[in-house]
Amino acid sequence: MKSLVIKNLKKYYGKGEQLTKAIDDISLEIEPQKFMAIVGTSGSGKTTLLNCMAGLNKPTSGHVYLECKDIYKLNDNELSKIRRREFGFIFQSFNLIPVLNIYDNIILPVNLDGKKEDEEYIMELVKSIGIEDQLKKYPNELSGGQQQRVAIARALSNKPSVIFADEPTGNLDSKTTEDVMNLLKTLIKKLNQTLVMITHDELIANQADRVVTIKDGKIISDISAYL
Numbered sequence: 001m002k003s004l005v006i007k008n009l010k011k012y013y014g015k016g017e018q019l020t021k022a023i024d025d026i027s028l029e030i031e032p033q034k035f036m037a038i039v040g041t042s043g044s045g046k047t048t049l050l051n052c053m054a055g056l057n058k059p060t061s062g063h064v065y066l067e068c069k070d071i072y073k074l075n076d077n078e079l080s081k082i083r084r085r086e087f088g089f090i091f092q093s094f095n096l097i098p099v100l101n102i103y104d105n106i107i108l109p110v111n112l113d114g115k116k117e118d119e120e121y122i123m124e125l126v127k128s129i130g131i132e133d134q135l136k137k138y139p140n141e142l143s144g145g146q147q148q149r150v151a152i153a154r155a156l157s158n159k160p161s162v163i164f165a166d167e168p169t170g171n172l173d174s175k176t177t178e179d180v181m182n183l184l185k186t187l188i189k190k191l192n193q194t195l196v197m198i199t200h201d202e203l204i205a206n207q208a209d210r211v212v213t214i215k216d217g218k219i220i221s222d223i224s225a226y227l
């Protein structure tokens, strides 16, 4: 499994009086195959940090190393290849494509990578997620919980090493949150994946192997659960 290391990461927005130090010198080693939760108050810099780690937002300075390779030293083409092949993304709003049916939504990352999906793997994934009867439907025909399950399947469709999730259960009720979390935890265990998840939900953070708390763009606490 690939290691992800963040070194002296800074992301500043604006200038002069408008300057916001969204990320202010963060270094982290993300342990492979573990579940790391990122918590902190609104505006503390969680999304900015996650997006910088995931190759979606270029930092002002600092480094993000995937297997010792600085991803922001790569050209755009190589960086998007890493995003497509190594990373999976789950967001609070499910971001499914309305004109594609569920199956095509799930295999979108694979298709964007110019590949043919591993049908056997996709069907196994879809079954374990419990959406095998929904594949011909369109996103607007599914409930929020079902749509988030589809988004999880989509994030896993290219067998990424790291899943980045930004409050994936933020729009779900507590029962659906529990189902979605159990599913995600089971899948990442089975597929030996790393999960980095932002959450406001203490119950979810308690399930993580490690909880990193951010305040004003800095790490103020970093606690590992020794299970």
Ligand SMILES: Nc1ncnc2c1ncn2[C@@H]1O[C@H](COP(=O)(O)OP(=O)(O)OP(=O)(O)O)[C@@H](O)[C@H]1O
Pocket (backbone or CB within 6 Å): 013, 014, 020, 021, 022, 040, 041, 042, 043, 044, 045, 046, 047, 048, 049
């Ligand atoms: N594109 C941007 N331009 C300017 N400022 C930004 C931009 N994105 C974020 N910020 C600022 O950076 C800070 C951190 O924002 P960020 O979205 O990372 O917070 P967050 O911890 O994810 O908050 P929330 O819990 O509300 O999602 C905030 O002060 C925000 O206003």
Ligand SMILES: [Mg+2]
Pocket (backbone or CB within 6 Å): 046, 047, 048
């Ligand atoms: Mg956020």
